Amino acid sequence: xxxxxxxxxxxxxxxxxxxxxxxxxxxxxxxxxxxxxxxxxxxxxxxxxxxxxxxxxxxxxxxxxxxxxxxxxxxxxxxxxxxxxxxxxxxxxxxxxxxxxxxxxxxxxxxxxxxxxxxxxxxxxxxxxxxxxxxxxxxxxxxxxxxxxxxxxxxxxxxxxxxxxxxxxxxxxx
Amino acid sequence: xxxxxxxxxxxxxxxxxxxxxxxxxxxxxxxxxxxxxxxxxxxxxxxxxxxxxxxxxxxxxxxxxxxxxxxxxxxxxxxxxxxxxxxxxxxxxxxxxxxxxxxxxxxxxxxxxxxxxxxxxxxxxxxxxxxxxxxxxxxxxxxxxxxxxxxxxxxxxxxxxxxxxxxxxxxxxxxxxxxxxxxxxxxxxxxxxxxxxxxxxxxxxxxxxxxxxxxxxxxxxxxxxxxxxxxxxxxxxxxxxxxxxxxxxxxxxxxxxxxxxxxxxxxxxxxxxxxxxxxxxxxxxxxxxxxxxxxxxxxxxxxxxxxxxxxxxxxxxxxxxxxxxxxxxxxxxxxxxxxxxxxxxxxxxxxxxxxxxxxxxxxxxxxxxxxxxxxxxxxxxxxxxxxxxxxxxxxxxxxxxxxxxxxxxxxxxxxxxxxxxxxxxxxxxxxxxxxxxxxxxxxxxxxxxxxxxxxxxxxxxxxxxxxxxxxxxxxxxxxxxxxxxxxxxxxxxxxxxxxxxxxxxxxxxxxxxxxxxxxxxxxxxxxxxxxxxxxxxxxxxxxxxxxxxxxxxxxxxxxxxxxxxxxxxxxxxxxxxxxxxxxxxxxxxxxxxxxxxxxxxxxxxxxxxxxxxxxxxxxxxxxxxxxxxxxxxxxxxxxxxxxxxxxxxxxxxxxxxxx
Numbered sequence: 001x002x003x004x005x006x007x008x009x010x011x012x013x014x015x016x017x018x019x020x021x022x023x024x025x026x027x028x029x030x031x032x033x034x035x036x037x038x039x040x041x042x043x044x045x046x047x048x049x050x051x052x053x054x055x056x057x058x059x060x061x062x063x064x065x066x067x068x069x070x071x072x073x074x075x076x077x078x079x080x081x082x083x084x085x086x087x088x089x090x091x092x093x094x095x096x097x098x099x100x101x102x103x104x105x106x107x108x109x110x111x112x113x114x115x116x117x118x119x120x121x122x123x124x125x126x127x128x129x130x131x132x133x134x135x136x137x138x139x140x141x142x143x144x145x146x147x148x149x150x151x152x153x154x155x156x157x158x159x160x161x162x163x164x165x166x167x168x169x170x171x172x173x174x
Numbered sequence: 175x176x177x178x179x180x181x182x183x184x185x186x187x188x189x190x191x192x193x194x195x196x197x198x199x200x201x202x203x204x205x206x207x208x209x210x211x212x213x214x215x216x217x218x219x220x221x222x223x224x225x226x227x228x229x230x231x232x233x234x235x236x237x238x239x240x241x242x243x244x245x246x247x248x249x250x251x252x253x254x255x256x257x258x259x260x261x262x263x264x265x266x267x268x269x270x271x272x273x274x275x276x277x278x279x280x281x282x283x284x285x286x287x288x289x290x291x292x293x294x295x296x297x298x299x300x301x302x303x304x305x306x307x308x309x310x311x312x313x314x315x316x317x318x319x320x321x322x323x324x325x326x327x328x329x330x331x332x333x334x335x336x337x338x339x340x341x342x343x344x345x346x347x348x349x350x351x352x353x354x355x356x357x358x359x360x361x362x363x364x365x366x367x368x369x370x371x372x373x374x375x376x377x378x379x380x381x382x383x384x385x386x387x388x389x390x391x392x393x394x395x396x397x398x399x400x401x402x403x404x405x406x407x408x409x410x411x412x413x414x415x416x417x418x419x420x421x422x423x424x425x426x427x428x429x430x431x432x433x434x435x436x437x438x439x440x441x442x443x444x445x446x447x448x449x450x451x452x453x454x455x456x457x458x459x460x461x462x463x464x465x466x467x468x469x470x471x472x473x474x475x476x477x478x479x480x481x482x483x484x485x486x487x488x489x490x491x492x493x494x495x496x497x498x499x500x501x502x503x504x505x506x507x508x509x510x511x512x513x514x515x516x517x518x519x520x521x522x523x524x525x526x527x528x529x530x531x532x533x534x535x536x537x538x539x540x541x542x543x544x545x546x547x548x549x550x551x552x553x554x555x556x557x558x559x560x561x562x563x564x565x566x567x568x569x570x571x572x573x574x575x576x577x578x579x580x581x582x583x584x585x586x587x588x589x590x591x592x593x594x595x596x597x598x599x600x601x602x603x604x605x606x607x608x609x610x611x612x613x614x615x616x617x618x619x620x621x622x623x624x625x626x627x628x629x630x631x632x633x634x635x636x637x638x639x640x641x642x643x644x645x646x647x648x649x650x651x652x653x654x655x656x657x658x659x660x661x662x663x664x665x666x667x668x669x670x671x672x673x674x675x676x677x678x679x680x681x682x683x684x685x686x687x688x689x690x691x692x693x694x695x696x697x698x699x700x701x702x703x704x705x706x707x708x709x710x711x712x713x714x715x716x717x718x719x720x721x722x723x724x725x726x727x728x729x730x731x732x733x734x735x736x737x738x739x740x741x742x743x744x745x746x747x748x749x750x751x752x753x754x755x756x757x758x759x760x761x762x763x764x765x766x767x768x769x770x771x772x773x774x775x776x777x778x779x780x781x782x783x784x785x786x787x788x789x790x791x792x793x794x795x796x797x798x799x800x801x802x803x804x805x806x807x808x809x810x811x812x813x814x815x816x817x818x819x820x821x822x823x824x825x826x827x828x829x830x831x832x833x
Contacts, residue, residue, distance in 0.1 A: 032467045039471045047477055075471055078551055082478045085485060094489045102544045103534050139459055140575065146466050147568045150473075154561060157476055 001111055002076045006038060006064040010056035012123045015130040016041075017062055028142035030133060035064045035072055041125030042079050042118060046086065050124030051117075080118055087117060175262040175317055176792050177764050180225070183255040184239040186217050186232075187827040194218075194829055196764075196794055197814025198261075204786075204793040204812040207829070208802055209819030214827040215796040218819075219327050219768040225256035225271045227320050228287060236284060238275045240825040246277035262317045263761060266295040269314065290314070318763075322346070325736040328767040346706040350678050350743055355671040362664040371660045374653050379646045386643040393636050400629040403622050410619045417612040424605040428598060435598040441588045442599065444581050451578045458571035465564040472555035479552040486545055496536065504533040678742070679704065686738035689789065693781040694730050708735045725773040733770070733782055740765060741789040762791030771801040779804040787812040 008016050016037045021029035031037045045051060069076065084101035092100065104110035132149060136142045179195045182188040196205045209215045220230045230237070237254045246252055257270040271290040275282050292304045292313060304310055318326060363369040367376065428435065508529055511519050519525050683702040690700050699711045699718065710731055711718040740763045765786060771779040783805035786793050793812075796819075797805070820828040 029463065030466075031470075032463070036467055036470065040474055043471060043474045043478065047474070074551075078548075078555070079471060079475060079478075081548060082475060082482050085482050086478055094485055098486075098489065098545070102548070106534075143459060143462055143568070143571055146462070147564075150466070150561070150564060153474065157480075 001080070001105060001115070002069050002073045003066065004069065005066050006035075006069055007061060008034070008038070008064075008122075008126070009054055009061045011058040011060070012052070012055065012126045013060040013062040014058050015126045017060070019126070019129055019133065028133075028136065028139060030129075030142060030146060033064075033068070034062055035068050037126060037129070038064060038122055039072070039075060039079055041122045041129060042083065043125060044128045045121030045123070045125030046083050048124070048128050050128050051089070051120035052123035052127055053120060054123065080114070083118055083121060084114055087121075089117070175260055175761060175763055177222075177766070177794065178259040178261060178266075180218075180221060180259075181255075181257040182218075182221055182829075184242045184252060185221050185224075185237055185254055185256055186239060187214050187821075187825050188217070188221075188829065189239040189241055189826050192829045194817055195815060196792065198792065199814045200791075202812055202814030203791060204795065204809055205815040205817070206802065206813050207794070207796045207817040207819065208799050208832075209796060209827075210798060210821065212824065213819040213821040215798075215819065216768050218796050218829075219766055221256045222258065222327050222766055223323055225258050225269055225290065226314055226318065227323065228271060228290070236275075236282075237273060238282065238284075243275065243277075243282045246275070246282055248277050248279050250277045251275065252277075252282075260317070267313075267317065268293040268301075322739075325732065325739065326763060326765060328732070328736065328765060328770055343704070343706045346682075346739065350682075350739075352671060352675060352678065355667050355674065358667050359664060359671060362660050362667070364661055364664060371657055371664070374657045374660065378650050378653050382643045382646040382650070386640055386647055389636050389640045389643065393633055393640065396629050396633045396636070400626055400633070403626045403629070407619060407622050407626070410615055410622070414612060414615050414619065417608050417615065421605060421608045421612065424601055424608065427596075427601055428605065431596055431598045431601075434592065434595045435602065437588055437592050437595075438597070438599045441585060441592060444585045444588065448578055448581045448585065451574055451581065455571065455574035455578060458567060458574050462564065462567040462571055465560065465567050468560070469555070469558035473559035473561075476556060476559075479556065483549060483552060486549070496532070499532075499536050501533045501536045504529050504536060675704075679706070682706070682738055682742055685741050686734045689737045689741070689785055690730065690734035692785045693734055693778060694727075695777055695781070698727075700731065700734060702735075708732075726775060726778065729770070729773045730778055730782070733786075736765060737785060737789045739763075740791070764792035764794055765790040766794040766796075768796045769798060769801070770795060771797065771805065776804050780808050783808040 016034050018027045019029075020031040020034050020037045031040065081101040084104075085097050087097070100110065100114060104114065133142065133145055136145050176198050177196045178198060179193055181191060181193040183191045194205070194207065197203060207215070207218065209218075217232075220232065224230045224237070236243075238252060239254075242252050252275045253272050254275065255270060255272040257268060260267050260269070269290050269292055273287055274285045276285060277283075289307050289310055292310045293301050294304065294313075296302050304313060314320075360366075361369060362371055364371045366372050507513055508519055508526065513519055513525060513529075517525055519529065679702055683700065686700050686702065686708065690698070697713045699713070701709050701711060703709070708731060709720060710727065711720060743761055743763055770782065774782065779801060787809050793809075795802075795805075799818075816832045818830055818832050820830045822828065
């Protein structure tokens with residue numbers, strides 16, 4: 001698991017190239033590497049309940065080399081286990097999810113199944129991210145969008161939605 | 175020369191002071207002094223020679239009168255003296271020679287002889303002495319050359335003393351006035367280094383001409399370079415004027431457009447600031463992206479981590495593993511192939527799969543341990559996200575952005591103001607450019623002026639040097655010209671001299687032959703060679719041959735020669751030389767003769783006596799009374815003065831004038 005090249009194909013490959021710094025990328029590099037898009041994509045896909053299957057209507061492909069994969073293996077596994085633990089798209093009980101997350105590594109069949117799920121979240125997340133930046137045209141737009149994502153995320157994390165915070169600010173001014 | 179008088183003092187037999195005054199009358203130009211044998215005729219003629227040249231042909235050198243000497247007491251001094259008064263070249267001379275004799279207790283001794291004394295009467299009538307010994311001798315030599323003295327003081331009894339070997343050529347030439355030419359030739363002589371031409375040649379400076387040529391070349395070079403520089407300077411001056419005008423114009427323009435200039439400067443400053451800020455903005459952007467990316471996964475995974483922790487907290491995780499058993503024990507059992515129950519274990523069998531499953535629940539792979547590790551990982555990841563740094567980078571980006579926007583607004587405002595106005599900055603740049611060009615031109619001009627000055631000095635220095643050399647070379651030219659003149663003059667004189675010498679010789683030969691013919695009554699002829707030696711030729715059967723000469727013939731020959739010489743010398747010789755009338759010296763000469771007729775016969779005496787007073791300016795004859803008897807009928811009427819020698823003893827004679 002996470003010891004070979006990773007491949008993103010089709011539409012999602014095209015999106016990933018636009019989000020990360022890439023030789024073919026002509027837009028703002030929100031992420032420094034494709035693997036960052038891959039990891040954040042997985043997270044965003046899960047958090048936003050977005051799974052997607054590979055869409056090869058667009059003929060594109062991008063690879064993440066095994067050396068890069070291995071270097072980021074800990075992070076990748078961590079995110080993988082989180083998703084395997086938390087994904088409730090199936091009727092698995094928590095114990096079973098724990099086993100899926102932590103005890104199925106040597107079960108090839110299970111791993112293949114799990115990676116399918118993981119990849120679906122990655123693709124969903126890439127779509128989500130792409131949509132977020134879809135309207136950005138200038139550097140400013142990108143920077144502000146990135147900052148907004150962070151801010152909004154931070155507020156949500158602190159049990160305080162970003163919209164709540166804005167409302168609070170508006171209220172205090174009234 | 176004419177002899178005026180002779181005064182003798184204690185000279186041999188002429189005791190005391192005795193004087194003879196000679197006739198200087200042109201008509202009665204003969205002075206006769208009669209004397210018998212041993213009366214002192216020869217002594218008298220010798221007195222002349224002694225006075226002039228300090229020599230005599232007496233066997234004894236003591237000249238003091240014997241009676242005088244005998245009467246001297248110890249310590250007494252007596253003087254022998256001969257004084258001749260003469261006129262030469264229209265000047266009166268007095269020549270006096272003395273010898274002092276001192277009486278000692280043994281004998282009477284002659285003091286060492288001294289030079290004669292010489293006086294002359296100057297044009298003002300004053301008697302002036304000539305003191306310098308060299309001048310005394312040379313004056314006497316000029317009056318009558320010693321070489322010819324035996325001809326003029328003619329001793330008929332000692333005819334042999336006129337040596338035919340003696341070189342009389344120079345003396346004859348001197349007498350005939352050629353000396354001035356030969357002196358001039360010697361003075362100019364091109365072969366001598368001490369002559370005029372020699373000295374002129376040695377004063378030539380041959381090196382300086384070459385040096386002068388070099389200097390002229392150098393001056394030409396320097397002048398050419400300097401001219402070049404002058405042209406360059408003129409060019410520069412034009413350029414300088416151009417730039418000065420441009421600068422003035424631009425400065426005026428800039429003064430008028432001062433406000434615009436300030437605006438343009440402000441605009442440029444803003445542009446510079448914006449460019450800098452844009453660089454800062456780019457950096458802020460990069461910094462922000464950097465920080466966003468750093469541990470982004472850890473940040474965005476936070477909700478999941480939170481959820482995971484909560485899920486795990488709510489779940490009781492049961493470790494179904496066999497207490498005390500661990501994964502290593504299972505591995506051992508599988509590897510030995512036999513279970514602890516004795517059942518055989520084979521890969522792929524249900525027993526084997528069961529054991530593997532069991533092993534997953536055994537340490538170290540216990541679920542509890544794994545979850546603990548996972549939870550630790552979550553906590554670690556939570557700390558990795560640095561929000562503050564990201565926020566700071568964002569703020570910086572914003573500030574840059576704001577500043578840039580503000581400046582762009584200002585810039586736009588300024589541009590509106592400046593729009594349509596001249597670009598002053600460009601003019602300012604031009605002004606700077608003009609100024610630096612002008613400075614370069616000015617400094618180049620300075621350098622060129624300096625170089626030109628140096629060259630001018632150098633040229634001047636060389637010019638001075640050349641001038642000094644030119645003086646030398648001018649001098650050289652002059653000297654060469656002088657040398658050519660001198661050589662021409664020398665050649666001219668030489669030709670004249672040779673021509674004249676030849677002519678004089680011929681004339682002399684003619685005269686001598688004419689006179690000889692008047693004196694000699696035979697068929698003989700005289701020839702004179704280049705050295706002025708006289709040879710007698712005798713006609714024998716139409717041939718002429720040299721024959722032995724008798725004493726009488728010798729006497730006549732010598733008379734003829736001296737008479738011819740005197741005759742020629744006396745003539746005023748005028749010669750046209752190179753178109754100039756040049757007077758050679760002409761001088762009358764006396765003939766002083768001692769017993770001239772001793773060896774001549776009656777006929778010859780008569781002949782000689784007839785000829786001599788006509789030829790010579792002055793004739794002084796000391797003659798025996800018997801010989802005078804033959805001569806008197808012929809020349810008696812020419813006698814102006816007559817003396818006779820009154821012989822009292824062998825050692826005492828008085829000179830008496832006969833009236």
